Amino acid sequence: MDDTKANRTAQNLTPPHFMLPEGDYRKLTAPESVALLGVTRRTGKGSNNPLEVLLEWGYRGKIYPVNIAGGEILGYPAYTSLLDAPEVPDLAVICSPRDTVPEFFRQCAEKGVRIVIIVAQGFTDGDGDGVAMHNEIMKLAGEKGIRIIGPNTLGVVNNFNSFCTSFMRFINPLAPVGILGQSGIYVVGNAGLMGGTGLCIDTGNTADVEYAELIGHMARDPKLSVINIYMEGVRDGARFMEAARDAVAHKPVVIFKIGSSPAGALAAGSHTGSMTGEDRIYEAAFRQSGLIRAATTDDVMDLNRTFQTFKGIGGNRIGVMTISGGAGINAVDAFARCGLQVAELSEETRNTIAELSPGWFRVHNPIDVWPAAMKYGYPEVYRRTLAAMMNDPGVDAVVCVTGSFLEKEKDFLDVTGILHAAAAEHPEKPIVAWTYGGRWLEYIAELEKEKNVVAFSSLDRAAASLAALYRYGHIFQPRAVKFLTESSSSIPRLSLPAAQKEGERLIAASSPGFMSQERALALLEAYGLAGARREKAENAEAAVAAAERIGYPVVLKISSPDIIHKSDVGGIRLNIPNADALKKACEEMLASAGKQCPMARLEGFLVQEHLNGGTELLLGCKRDSQFGPVIAFGSGGVFTEIYADIALRIPPLDRDEILAMIDETKVSRILKGYRNVPAADISGLVKAIQSFSALVTDFPTIQEVDINPLLAQPERLVVLDARIRLG
């Protein structure tokens, strides 16, 4: 895919302004000198000596060990203080236990070190002493402009220049893989999970330097072909999304996020002190940024092999060759689950296969080669069928089902060479394989030996990996490029000065907490989200007078700053046909609300036009501590929480994103016209969501908005009820 328009455009993107300066990044990942503060004197098996690892790696820069006892470690003189070192090292690694860290950090500050890695754990993830030490260090770092990686980290592994700060040894193959992690798993486990690494940075508890500052460098590194993120949480969601989009414009980014369950998030909080946040919000952020989310570490393994092996895929039409009809069906099921198409084979391909097969054989994709193999011999049939598929312009990739149920020396079904040759001839067309049998692990290794075929333990994993390849190349990357290059035109920073001014007035007049409904509706109206015709009425007589002006039928609502869920206390009555009924409703409502909420201040009623027909929607916003305002759209009404038909997005939103948000909900099928319900005004809805997004962005004091129901009629969008909470 290196020649795509998206790739060419990505080359010219301006890096995010917050990216770590080039010099600092170089000092962190490829320092010319490194100090190891508090390095142990123990060496050998189980000693966890980072100097030993560094030497074993073959680092060629200068090393300054610091150990209060001085002496010599592994042939290097150890300084008793960093201040004694002959120069300011590019990088300092404090690798001693927690309680000694503040003193070593002070030495770094005094010496003038710019980048410090802190290895120990037990700071914000520990007790009160740990938190105090953390605060002391952060304060000094702020004063001196020192950047910190960690604490609770293994630091950096750079296999392109033999540099490593980990105290743990690990199997260390070189691979074109960038890794950003908040856990040692991705450092020491990279050989198993990603097949190796080129450059790996573990930010641990991420007290200071975070992903957003680093990922742009990896994205622009031509030696890397895929980037991995192991995330517990981010501090600044907006910055992360901007950095992620920029990275996705260059390279596929696979993200594995832990703390997705409430219990897991709790555990993560105690682990690194990071805020793991609501998973649904992270999910929205990842989706909007085009990150490829791995649900499990199995996915991580699959996606890394896939993106390292294939440059791309032409489309999502997949051919299947199988030696078992059942496996072919399994493949088709797997395609359906992840959005791949069963390729329609060309007439030429079908003829080739028909010639090889018995007369009764029905030629269609998936192709079961077994009947033909009984006639012409297995390898010959496999080779010719695969060639036909690879040459078929209607096939974008081929899934090969192969058997590994015979011992190697007896294996007349071995087609590894056939797959390698076909893959070498057509590097633009991925070949992936599933194999089953007692020799499958060995057979997978053989299939992947030439690094041009990827083999999986199930057809579902094979399909999911091809689908990820397709989505990255055809959806995520182009979309990220488009967003970044066209954002100034396609996402106009909605300039609504009059709205803003009116909003400032209404908010200034309100205290923190819930705005009065009148002000809330007025604020929404200022931003173009109109309510129903309505009037306030102090008592039943005034209500009747108002209803005469509005016209029957009407809706009656209790007016009270203290009652939030009105319908729960009998505070809403719909479709009131005339004055008598209205008077009665007023009396009953006062009695019911007074009884159920004796402490509530009752300020009278709201009389409102009763609207017939239309679809009840919800449009809401909640300010998230990491990501800022999060927009929610979906099915409204009393049961909105039960059916949970809600899509989330994080502004800024372009038209495409808003349409995608609407489409994600089930209620969108009704909005497009369903049975006797006429279609709603979708383009009016898009505009309303854009204005809403401007509103919550304009006023950071808005903590929460809940428009429910927002009634969508064919030519009108009406706010029927709304709550706004200010901070």
Added chain:
Amino acid sequence: MDDTKANRTAQNLTPPHFMLPEGDYRKLTAPESVALLGVTRRTGKGSNNPLEVLLEWGYRGKIYPVNIAGGEILGYPAYTSLLDAPEVPDLAVICSPRDTVPEFFRQCAEKGVRIVIIVAQGFTDGDGDGVAMHNEIMKLAGEKGIRIIGPNTLGVVNNFNSFCTSFMRFINPLAPVGILGQSGIYVVGNAGLMGGTGLCIDTGNTADVEYAELIGHMARDPKLSVINIYMEGVRDGARFMEAARDAVAHKPVVIFKIGSSPAGALAAGSHTGSMTGEDRIYEAAFRQSGLIRAATTDDVMDLNRTFQTFKGIGGNRIGVMTISGGAGINAVDAFARCGLQVAELSEETRNTIAELSPGWFRVHNPIDVWPAAMKYGYPEVYRRTLAAMMNDPGVDAVVCVTGSFLEKEKDFLDVTGILHAAAAEHPEKPIVAWTYGGRWLEYIAELEKEKNVVAFSSLDRAAASLAALYRYGHIFQPRAVKFLTESSSSIPRLSLPAAQKEGERLIAASSPGFMSQERALALLEAYGLAGARREKAENAEAAVAAAERIGYPVVLKISSPDIIHKSDVGGIRLNIPNADALKKACEEMLASAGKQCPMARLEGFLVQEHLNGGTELLLGCKRDSQFGPVIAFGSGGVFTEIYADIALRIPPLDRDEILAMIDETKVSRILKGYRNVPAADISGLVKAIQSFSALVTDFPTIQEVDINPLLAQPERLVVLDARIRLG
């Protein structure tokens, strides 16, 4: 779990009456003599000679090869016809190409063989000639009482007596695994997928003998500890469910069903000619029977290792030991996804761990052993922490996160021996492991060497496997035993003679197709499902008169045998307050229906009481060609298809099953009382579903019933609209 009450009760269960007779089963799986009809003369690599495989397996029974050319094959004299063989073989295997099968089958019939395996493909899965041959063979089989396995099968593998009918060789370890398949994948692939097999039967296209006749034998075989099914589809769903429940009462049954997607089902149809059917219905059948569904072949591998290794699990409270905080969080996330609990550790356990750990360490499950390991050495800490957890009565199983990122000779983190020892000491408490690092495959093999620990490629797979172990032992097996032993009392065959008689009358009076609404409502009323108060009215005047009797407000509906979706043509008007409005509504409705359905016969109106409040439900039934009547329950109303909040079940249903069905829907939260909606009468609803189930079981001519909405009010359940289609 062998000592559980469920197990003891299962021993005494009467086998299903349709189980293959013991003698036939023995002839199929452990024949004393076998004829190989049409066996090839070729031998050696790639020859696919079943005689060669049989000899290699070491079969000790008599073998009669039949080949029209006669002569000798591998030292055995070949008969030119089976009729020349000196005795009637227990089993005949026709292993020649399709076109020669009918002649060989006639020989079997003439000779008096009872069980025949047909290997070739191309019958109902081929062309017209294939279908004709299939019909001819089935006819002869019916006449002679011959039972057929296949066609399109590898037949039988019995590793307990060295018997095998497969023409394919394959790696063949012995394991306590029973396999029933409709594809060769499970035969030749069993070593990889299940770790081997004891007894494996491939029924191929399943023209005759099917799972239901075989599984009871495997369930009662003490040499097997887990049973696998590879399914494309079943013919007789009710029989399958009965057999499956019987099997689940004895042993865990893992089912992998292909054709779950519409495209896959289509492909399966052409593969074996079997009906794969609607996946949601199979899903309901599997769930009700207690089968453990594997979504992928990865699941198949995991579940087989799990059920072979562990006899059971005491509960679902899981302890986690980790060397990485992140992995601990990942485990907790995985538990949440599959219903496992993070175990609360006892004070004793917590104290043990606190003593080992630094002062700042917060002791809670998951336990990160790394801080302690830095102090006391890794293996010692791992051993003592694991011992504490294994002795903790609040922990039912332990997940161990282990590192495999060091080469074996340098691996001071190797804890395989520690895990083996702990598992040997506590066989009642499963230990499962995840490992990450470059040596993970080798490390997994070491962990599993003693066959008392299972290791997984991800924590999610580890958790899912423990969850399956829990669900089988604590939910599926006890429930199957209860269903089979108490069914006569807990599922009374609802005897409603009056209802049945009235139903017969109404159905006899109706033609195939949709019943008139009046008859449909009457039929439901006979079974206790009452409609709203209502009257037919020929014209507007009659409607007004009817409304006076019923009381305003009323609902008006068009009455026409030709209009099914009334609301689509303006044929329903709700909440009509008085006579004037009713007259107007009658006029408008006639005009609208006449305009939109000019060909429809308009028979007047139905006037009905308008009911305020209540929750709209759907109660329906569709007759499935495999499973018979399938009951659907869920959220009703116009948008029921959009929100698809529907649970399916297959009768007979006991009270537990109906409650589970209700709970499966989101609308059940509303029925239990939600905000200002009062709770509905759940026990009345259960009874209604029981009656409904009796209705559709009583009348096999009923193809489809759709009660929507069924209005649930606090003290009343009212059928507001219903359609019934007769066959």
